[in-house]
Structure formats: C-alpha cells, structure tokens
Amino acid sequence: MRLLIVEDEKRLALSLARGLTAEGFAVDVVHDGLEGLHRAAEGAYDLVVLDIMLPGMNGYRVCAALRAAGHDVPILMLTAKDGEYDEAEGLDTGADDYLTKPFSYVVLVARVKALLRRRGTGVGSSVRTLGPLRVDTGARRVLHGETEVPLTTKEFAVLEQLVVRAGEVVSKAEILEHVWDFAYEGDPNIVEVYVSTLRKKLGAELIRTVRGAGYRLEAPR
Amino acid sequence: MRLLIVEDEKRLALSLARGLTAEGFAVDVVHDGLEGLHRAAEGAYDLVVLDIMLPGMNGYRVCAALRAAGHDVPILMLTAKDGEYDEAEGLDTGADDYLTKPFSYVVLVARVKALLRRRGTGVGSSVRTLGPLRVDTGARRVLHGETEVPLTTKEFAVLEQLVVRAGEVVSKAEILEHVWDFAYEGDPNIVEVYVSTLRKKLGAELIRTVRGAGYRLEAPR
DNA sequence: CTTCCACGATGAGCAGGCGCATGGGGGCCA
DNA sequence: TGGCCCCCATGCGCCTGCTCATCGTGGAAG
Numbered sequence: 001m002r003l004l005i006v007e008d009e010k011r012l013a014l015s016l017a018r019g020l021t022a023e024g025f026a027v028d029v030v031h032d033g034l035e036g037l038h039r040a041a042e043g044a045y046d047l048v049v050l051d052i053m054l055p056g057m058n059g060y061r062v063c064a065a066l067r068a069a070g071h072d073v074p075i076l077m078l079t080a081k082d083g084e085y086d087e088a089e090g091l092d093t094g095a096d097d098y099l100t101k102p103f104s105y106v107v108l109v110a111r112v113k114a115l116l117r118r119r120g121t122g123v124g125s126s127v128r129t130l131g132p133l134r135v136d137t138g139a140r141r142v143l144h145g146e147t148e149v150p151l152t153t154k155e156f157a158v159l160e161q162l163v164v165r166a167g168e169v170v171s172k173a174e175i176l177e178h179v180w181d182f183a184y185e186g187d188p189n190i191v192e193v194y195v196s197t198l199r200k201k202l203g204a205e206l207i208r209t210v211r212g213a214g215y216r217l218e219a220p221r
Numbered sequence: 222m223r224l225l226i227v228e229d230e231k232r233l234a235l236s237l238a239r240g241l242t243a244e245g246f247a248v249d250v251v252h253d254g255l256e257g258l259h260r261a262a263e264g265a266y267d268l269v270v271l272d273i274m275l276p277g278m279n280g281y282r283v284c285a286a287l288r289a290a291g292h293d294v295p296i297l298m299l300t301a302k303d304g305e306y307d308e309a310e311g312l313d314t315g316a317d318d319y320l321t322k323p324f325s326y327v328v329l330v331a332r333v334k335a336l337l338r339r340r341g342t343g344v345g346s347s348v349r350t351l352g353p354l355r356v357d358t359g360a361r362r363v364l365h366g367e368t369e370v371p372l373t374t375k376e377f378a379v380l381e382q383l384v385v386r387a388g389e390v391v392s393k394a395e396i397l398e399h400v401w402d403f404a405y406e407g408d409p410n411i412v413e414v415y416v417s418t419l420r421k422k423l424g425a426e427l428i429r430t431v432r433g434a435g436y437r438l439e440a441p442r
Numbered sequence: 443c444t445t446c447c448a449c450g451a452t453g454a455g456c457a458g459g460c461g462c463a464t465g466g467g468g469g470c471c472a
Numbered sequence: 473t474g475g476c477c478c479c480c481a482t483g484c485g486c487c488t489g490c491t492c493a494t495c496g497t498g499g500a501a502g
Contacts, residue, residue: 168360211461373488407490456489456490469479
C-alpha cells in the first residue's frame with residue numbers, strides 16, 4: 001500500500017512518514033506542490049496526503065489538476081486552522097477528506113485507513129499469490145506454502161515493490177526510491193543486502209538478478 | 222521505446238543517454254537545436270528530452286515548431302534555474318513537462334516513464350514478436366520459441382536496436398551511437414562481436430549482414 | 443575464371459565492475 | 473540495558489565488456 005505525502009514542513013512530514021511506515025505503508029515524501037503533482041500523476045500511489053500551504057503550487061491546485069487529469073487516487077487534505085483557506089474549498093476541488101491542523105497522529109492513521117477501505121482497495125484485502133508465495137499487503141504477512149515467514153518492515157517493503165511489479169525488472173534505484181526516501185543518498189548496496197536476506201527466507205529462485213538492470217520477481221505463468 | 226535527447230552540454234547528454242539506455246530505452250543524442258528539430262520531426266521517437274539553451278535554435282522554438290507541424294510527441298523540457306527562462310513559457314509552447322536543473326537522475330527517469338505511461342504507450346509491456354523471437358523490454362527478457370535466452374545488458378541493447386528497426390538496414394555507426402555513447406571512440410569491431418554472440422544465441426539466420434551498409438533483422442512476412 | 447584485398451566473423455584472454463556474503467556498529471524500543 | 477533491526481564497509485568471486493589476433497568470405501578487377 002503506497003502513500004505519497006506532500007508537505008513542506010519537514011519535521012511534520014518526517015514524523016508522518018515514520019509513523020505511517022511503521023504502520024506498514026510504503027511512504028514517499030515530497031516537499032513541493034508541483035513535485036507532488038508529478039509524483040501523484042504517475043499513478044503509483046494508493047493515497048495522497050496533501051498539505052494546502054505549499055511552495056511551488058498550492059494544494060488546491062494540485063488536487064484540481066490531478067482530478068482534471070482523470071486521476072481518482074484518494075486525497076486526504078491537511079488544512080491549517082487559521083481560516084485563510086477554507087475546508088469546503090478543499091472538498092470542492094476533489095479531495096476525499098480533510099484534517100485540520102493540529103491533528104493527532106492516531107486520527108490521521110484512522111482516516112487514511114478509512115479512505116483506503118472506502119475505496120475498496122481494502123487495507124487488509126490485497127493478497128497476491130505468486131507461485132508458492134502469498135503476500136498479504138494489508139496484514140503485512142507472507143506465507144511460503146503453509147508456513148508464515150516473519151519479515152522485518154524493510155524486508156517487507158522491498159518485497160512489496162517487487163510483488164507490485166512482478167515479472168518486470170525493477171532497478172535498484174527504483175527500489176531505493178520507493179522503499180527508502182526518494183531523496184535517499186546512500187549505498188545501493190543496501191538493496192542487495194535486503195534481497196539477500198529475502199532470498200534466504202523465501203528461497204533463492206524467487207528473485208532473479210538481472211545484471212546491470214535490477215531484480216525481477218518471477219511471476220508464475 | 223525510442224528517446225531523443227537534445228542537449229548541448231556534452232557531459233550531461235552523455236550521462237543521461239547512459240542512464241536511460243540502461244533503463245532499456247533506445248536513446249539518440251543531438252547537440253544542436255535545429256538538428257534536434259529535424260530528427261524529432263521524422264517522427265521516429267516516443268519522447269523528446271529538450272534543453273532550452275541550445276545552439277542553432279532554442280528549445281522553445283524547437284518545441285513550438287514541432288507542435289505547429291502537428292507532431293504530438295511528448296516533450297520533457299530541461300530548464301536552467303537562473304530565471305532567464307520561465308517554466309510557464311515552456312509549458313505554453315507545448316511541452317508536456319519540464320525539469321529544473323540541476324535534477325537528480327532518478328527524477329528524470331521517473332518523469333520520462335510517467336510521460337510515456339500517460340501517453341498510453343505502456344513502458345513495461347512493450348513486447349515485440351518477430352518470427353520465433355519475442356522481445357520483452359519491460360522484463361528484459363528474450364524468448365526464442367519457448368525457451369528463454371539469457372542476454373547481457375549490451376547484447377540486449379544491440380538486439381533492441383535491431384528489433385526497433387526490424388526489416389531496415391541499421392549501420393554499425395548507428396548501433397554504436399545508440400547502444401554505446403554518441404562520442405564513443407573505440408573499435409567499431411565491438412558491434413561485430415556482439416552481433417556474433419547474438420547469432421550464436423539466437424540463430425545465425427536472424428541477423429543478416431549487408432556488406433558495407435550494416436545489419437538487418439529479418440522481419441517475418 | 444582466377445586472384446587479391448578489404449571487410450567481416452570469431453575465439454581467446456584480460457581487466458574492471460557488479461553483485462553477494464558477512465561482520466560490526468549504532469540506534470530505537472521494550 | 474539488552475536485543476533486534478537497520479545500515480555500512482570490506483573482501484571476494486564471477487561475469488561482462490572490450491581488445492586483439494587470426495581466419496573466413498564476398499566482390500571487383502584483370
């Protein structure tokens with residue numbers, strides 16, 4: 001389950017991302033409205049958390065532009081209380097829900113889950129079966145045959161990326177971008193490390209290395 | 222999936238071409254605006270990456286000219302940050318998206334893919350069938366009949382060039398430019414070497430030599 | 443028809459890089 | 473404070489990419 005957070009207050013963005021990641025979501029963060037629009041328009045997210053006051057392009061316009069372009073991704077708007085912006089306006093532009101700052105963290109999580117549930121992309125209901133593997137994205141559980149395989153958060157996130165694009169080659173850069181922060185400037189070796197542990201836990205033949213290109217999760221034919 | 226990069230900074234152009242090639246795109250590079258216009262007008266590209274500051278003819282005019290001539294190829298503009306040129310102007314002339322220098326490489330790739338996806342020319346699902354051969358760009362996979370043929374990155378890139386222009390004669394110089402770098406200064410014999418290994422893996426009759434001109438991938442009739 | 447030459451094909455070999463495994467340190471949570 | 477997870481560093485092995493040398497072959501000229 002992939003979330004995009006568009007929020008320029010770095011501290012807030014960071015804590016939201018942390019919390020939601022801990023909840024088992026794959027979270028990307030951008031700090032600029034226009035950038036947010038572009039990322040969301042790629043269509044790879046299940047939900048967008050969108051602040052209104054943003055540099056580059058404000059949240060209303062981002063939201064309106066997304067809807068105009070035909071994207072129906074659920075949008076949860078974050079509005080400041082100071083009255084300059086109006087909640088109704090947010091809903092008019094096509095947001096699905098809004099939250100007034102300051103809000104409690106549990107409320108946010110609840111709203112996010114509620115929106116996802118409302119969409120039928122049920123939080124607990126996306127189960128993919130790939131050969132001997134069953135991946136339950138909502139419950140963050142993985143079954144290999146009959147036995148459950150315990151995975152850490154990061155391990156699961158990496159696996160989720162591969163599962164979502166099963167059969168395609170996913171580059172290490174893309175995995176880094178999705179699982180870690182897209183602005184992550186670390187050693188791509190991390191990805192190799194996690195792939196390694198995944199193979200150890202799930203069997204070596206599931207994840208194929210495509211040298212010079214990335215990894216590919218074998219889809220059963 | 223064929224891209225044209227119009228960018229006069231040779232170093233930047235080179236690194237972009239490298240990366241995008243590694244992503245599985247067939248990339249051409251030109252360093253001059255007018256030249257870029259001509260190539261793009263030929264209509265053989267799926268997307269154009271267009272710098273604004275260019276010798277010969279600036280990016281706005283190239284873009285405008287293309288649109289005026291009725292071409293709707295997606296255009297991704299590269300703008301310098303110095304403020305002399307305006308982002309809005311770029312979008313006004315008919316560009317589909319823009320990116321402000323300096324940009325990270327992953328962002329560029331994401332935008333390129335997003336644009337292509339938006340156009341419906343699915344990035345991950347371009348499968349071409351040529352007689353007994355099936356080439357899947359997204360999965361970086363080649364099937365010869367029922368069996369999968371493992372190819373290295375370079376082998377795949379050379380094959381892709383030939384596949385994209387199946388039935389046509391492709392010169393060695395062109396293959397060099399596409400698969401290697403524009404300014405590659407090595408032994409042209411490399412191409413022969415790779416054609417040789419491809420023949421070994423895929424069967425000798427698939428790639429015909431046209432003496433003095435290049436190679437031609439036999440298209441099924 | 444023969445001969446010669448230039449272009450192309452192919453195999454061997456080398457160097458560098460990519461991917462993998464492993465161990466250790468640091469931080470967060472119980 | 474202890475344990476687990478995450479990240480980083482290092483070393484190693486194999487594969488890939490490329491060069492070079494040799495052999496094959498097509499085509500034109502005599």
